[in-house]
Amino acid sequence: MSGTFHGLEVAKSGLVAAQIAINVAGQNIANAKTEGYTRQSAVQNSVSAGLGPFQYAPAGTSVGQGVTVTSIMQNRDGYLDIRYRNANSTYNTFSSTLSALESIRGVLDETDTDGLNAVLADFYSSLQDLSNNAGGVEYASLLRSAAEKVTNTLNEYASQFLQIKDELSYDLSLSVGDVNTLLAKINDLNGTIAVAALNGTDCNELKDARNLYLDELSGYMNITVTNNLNGTVSISSGSGTLLDAATGTVTALAVDTGSGSYAVVDGGGNDFAISDGSIKGLLQSLNGAGVYAGAGGDPFKGVAYYQRALDDFAAAFASVYNNLNAANGDLFAASGGGAVTAANIRVSDDWKNSAGFVDTSGDIPSEMLGAMDEKVAVSSGFMGTFEEYAALLMSDIGTDASYYGDMAAAKSAIAESIQDDREAISGVSIDEETVNTIKYQKAYQAAARVMSVLNEMLDTLINGMAV
């Protein structure tokens, strides 16, 4: 037998639950466009009739005690989070590599502008003229200015590569700094969430913020996130732990260039392996030495590859023409002495002072001309003409940039589709929330109606009955 005012209590719980649900719908609508917001819903449970401390079952039927809101739940699928973060890491590897390759392509691409291929063609034409007019000193000076164009182009390429390297390494240090900041922020949120969990607060909004940071972090590197029972998360990646929630310690990362190549190291100076993400893309774009990579080196063709390939070209070009001019002396030299590289190759002072320094006697001019069509071992594994080598560099960057462009587009589509799946669960639909608002409004009205019916019943009982 239920108490006289039992019905009033039940109706009141209905009012309260509907009110909370309307507030949740309001919160959802308010955050419909908030980045990282996860749709919430009020979890309602019916309350069963009191199971009192009776030795025997109470007589008659018992009615439940209304409704209660047990929690405000986030609609989120942890598995999709993992898939999204992996896809996001992979996508960022390709997109950051692509942007580095595009800078390199800007240097080497001669589709629209003239570069190394064009100046070599000029050099060839000047040799052709010199060999047809062996005694003409004016042709020797034309050849010298064509040679200066070649050396200037090589210098220019070398300095542009250096600049690209600078930009990439700046980018790398910013990215690593950002990772450290994100880890610190996540660590802070971990602390707040753990304390709030003890108080029984859901703190959904803090979790949203933390998830957003985790998504951002996954763009920099591949991470593994472990959810702990107290609501905190621990993060590890390639080489080990980045954030240990139990102790609240964060691994501080730094960029190291000590070994001649770029590396990310932990606080102890040990290499921290990074498997994916934009940091991985930057590292391979900086360190990738292609065919020059020794055992354990990065065989990707990054800036390091193009720098060395260009140095090889400069050295081979200088040595072939210096040998042909052996009777008079070196035509090309390194400014400041030492080995000839793309950055320091110059027309030698002797030749600069006198155009006729180039040997025009006998067959030398036609041998110089022939050298342009001869196969030269410019670098290990390459045997071909100088012009073919210049075209090869363009081909390398063209095919790589094209591959990374296509892959970046494909990986972006994958990440987008997982994001769609995530949104399907976590995203707010204003239509839906409007329906919820109406639904709970009606529920509230109905509960209120029950209350007024009960009121009338009590009125009848108390005032309408003659005693």
Next chain:
Amino acid sequence: MRISDNTIIRNFMTSLSGNAGQLNRASLKVSTGRSYQTVSEDPVAALKAMKIRRSLSRVSDFQSNISDFEAVTAERESAISEINDILTEISASVLQAKNGTYSDSDRDSIASSLRSYQETVFDIANSSYCGQYIFGGSKEYDIPFSLDASGKLLYQGVSLDTGTFSPEHSYMDISAGTTADTAYSGAYLLGTGVDAGGISNNIYNLIGQIAADFENNDLSKISLYSEKLAKVQEDITVKYAEVGAQSKFVEFFSDRLTATKTNLTERQTELEGVDSAEAIMYYNQQSAAYDATLAMGAKIVPQSLLDYISR
């Protein structure tokens, strides 16, 4: 699948920026007339095009070589033809001088005209084109002919009557793998050595000998001179034909190079260029798609159930 507001807007933004990208590419194709803008858009075509550019620059080098060579050959042709004319004149004079009715003074005047022909031959043999001596052999920047103290002709400082001369060569590329010999030895042109009768085979020295004999009223060798002149003139005619053949040979390559250039340019256009009608059609398609996306965006973005509920 449950669709949230963000899903619709994010997907819309993705398609919008995708369409804008396509539209940009399409408009670049129309405005630049190129089928690709960077090497990575079409690496294979870009590299083929690079190779063609290289071949084209080679072809224009060859063409400029050939036109230089053609000009020099034309100069040689006219020079040899002038020498031939002079020889004809001289043969006629010698025949006349054989005639007994000629007085000594007449022979003197013939001798003096022979001397002036001799000078003309010397000038022709030393003529130059653009600073290069056309009969200078492989040393085209050094003046080829000079005279020794006795008025005998020297070629590159060596007497043409007594010296020995080897053929000279100077090769010029006129096509891939084909060269033309641009050197023309002056010794070969004017002849070398003396025959058994002591008569020079060299045109300049021969004229000198005849003139000297006339000046001395010595007619003993006059028939031999006539024979010699006939032979020398025959040789010059052969040399004239040789130069003509050489210029024909080069002209053949010049025609071939023009054809090659046309061919290469066509291939380059195929690889790098766009069919403008096609490009404009493509642009219009992309532009229509972009407009449609924008119009759709205007419809979907603001709508939700809230817009339809009246309170």
